[in-house]
Amino acid sequence: MPNSARNSDRLAQARERFVQAWGQMAGAWGVSRTMAEAHALLYIVGDPMNTDEVMDRLQISRGNASMSLRALVDWGLVTRVHKRGDRKEYFLAEQDVWAMLRTIIRERKKRELDPLLVSLHETRDLTASGAGAAAGTDPLIKQHNARLDAMLEFATVLETLADQASSPGGVDLDDAARALAEANEERP
Amino acid sequence: MPNSARNSDRLAQARERFVQAWGQMAGAWGVSRTMAEAHALLYIVGDPMNTDEVMDRLQISRGNASMSLRALVDWGLVTRVHKRGDRKEYFLAEQDVWAMLRTIIRERKKRELDPLLVSLHETRDLTASGAGAAAGTDPLIKQHNARLDAMLEFATVLETLADQASSPGGVDLDDAARALAEANEERP
């Protein structure tokens, strides 16, 4: 067997392994397993793939492939690409892992943190000082408000952080992470 | 109706609202809805509660309450406390939100990031230079390895960061977050 054949076997195997590994992270960043696998496949292959290729590689139905790819495009992790002389649509994954992270942070903030903050503020209004005659002095309410405020400030700081990390004008995540990592190595 | 009654109504309502809001975050940090709700309840009430109280407040079965509370204890977000003259077990939530965040980061790293790194390393070995005659020169394999290495380094930096953030000797998250937030406000 020629080397080229053995190499492509190995490559296929490594790709498969990577897709599975990344698929396990699906839960970690709030998408379905298939969506994560499709993303992993597109990332590791590096070239644009069409729906049929993705269906074949992942052994999933056309409907599922369509849904998952569209969701990836919605998230901004994958872009549609057109090839001349081919009516099929192709999909290409973002290749910069730090850009990927920024996208994920931005999306999750929008879907999870922002709604939480709205709810927390609404909750806070229920026991605001003006809301009842004795509310401002009731010790139970005071303690409740203190806890709620702690959580509210926490969420607010996280939000600012997420904005920082995900906006292009903010801190560069790669740099910041490395700086912190090095700072730690000096004092282990 | 006396003020005290109206206040306790308001308080109950606010607690309920908070529990629901926090419950929505369940997915975001990888626990079941009930687990998040139980945690929210214990946090916002602030005092230790026993299983029956949690069951009543959340309208869940004894089995579910037992499972969820135990899981929270396993995560380290809640501690068991005993009351003199009472055979029931009581549960108390960590009150420092930043300590909570550290715990969550530590747990998720252990459950998600560490296994990913193992898989990525194993995958990398499949196409290592030594693994095949022409593997080191095949351009397809070279490109694959470059992408895999980028991901591997990414995950490694995240791991260091997670260690930093979750260890007591590391960077203080609260301080770091505030510093970054302020740095941003000056240059919006």
Add this chain to the structure above:
DNA sequence: CGTGGTTTTCAAAACATTCTGAAACCATGC
């Protein structure tokens, strides 16, 4: 327009997760 290839939609099925409730278990005091 009509045609043929392509993508999207969506109800139903498959699958996965979470919850219940009752039985088993455990510790304590009598």
Add this chain to the structure above:
DNA sequence: GCATGGTTTCAGAATGTTTTGAAAACCACG
């Protein structure tokens, strides 16, 4: 030792999520 009150376990039920597959919509081109 055994009765009492409390906790844990776990098989099956309920619920929630994902996937399928086929039909409908789409669309570029002649």
